[in-house]
Amino acid sequence: MSDSELVLLAKKKRSDFGLLYEKYFDQLFRFVFKKLGGMEETAGDITQLVFMKAMANIDKYEERGFPFSSWLYRIAQNEVALFFRKEKKNYTIPIDENRITELASEADISTKMSIEQQEELIEMLNGLEESQLEIIELRFFQELSFKEIAEIYNITEANAKMKVYRILEKIGKKWKGEK
Amino acid sequence: RKMKKFILNKDKKELNPTDEQIKRHKDFTRLHHDYEKVTKRSKRPLYK
Structure with a gap:
């Protein structure tokens, strides 16, 4: 049905x-x-x-x-x-290594990262605006497709893709700027 | 201020629920019962 x-x-x-x-x-x-x-x-x-x-x-x-x-x-x-x-206390949400390395590769940062670099990148993600982090979380940590993300936000698939890549570009630039 | 912070899963904690965990929480009878209780309460006449 x-x-x-x-x-x-x-x-x-x-x-x-x-x-x-x-x-x-x-x-x-x-x-x-x-x-x-x-x-x-x-x-x-x-x-x-x-x-x-x-x-x-x-x-x-x-x-x-x-x-x-x-x-x-x-x-x-x-x-x-x-x-x-x-909630009045802070929560930490663990993220698998392979999810972070995939994000890094998509953001054109690196395909191989040390543990320290991965932690630095996560720290950078924690500094993103909530709305941006939400999209990154859906794509890389929840592993949703662009189509599924588009459906959640009521936007087109192309628009969802653009949103994700704009945030990745921002992360990539910031990463390279700090290195 | 953010209450949620991402960290690297160094301890290799399992981040996906098991089928057993899913089954434990899946209970439509309870949901339907709670729903009936809530809607019945909201339909109660004021004098009661």
Whole structure:
């Protein structure tokens, strides 16, 4: 069944929202889990909250040619951001070495980096504006395609690609300027 | 001020959830029950 058919069923009868839940729970839990750096219980709570909000607002949902998951991702982005904002302590989110080296190579920095250089690059990323870091996180740490990023932001795929490469260019210039 | 900071995963911590972890949190019955509870509460007449 297509997303639009499933949404139609859920709008008529809330218990049928379970079909959308079954279809998207795993990928959304994975998304939130990675965003939280592996905090399992919090990831479970936030994922349930995302589906609760989606279920409560399903009547307002309008299909614009994007899959239903992009709406869920958007709610999840907001909920995770809200979680970090409300918390009074600092959290560290681990990033795998291969994700950083891929980012470095895409930013035309280097294909081989020492541990120290990788840490320097991460420190530079931490200094980015929140909105820019969000896009970098989706592309390199969540490993979403340009199409998926475009769907979350409600923009075209070409536009998503341009946004990512502009930020990478900025990172590359800054890196070379400091070396 | 940022509450979230990225660091290098030096400890090789597993960053993806296992199938077991996903299964543990997947529960539509609970979600539906919570939803019913919340909507019932918001529909309660004021005098109650």
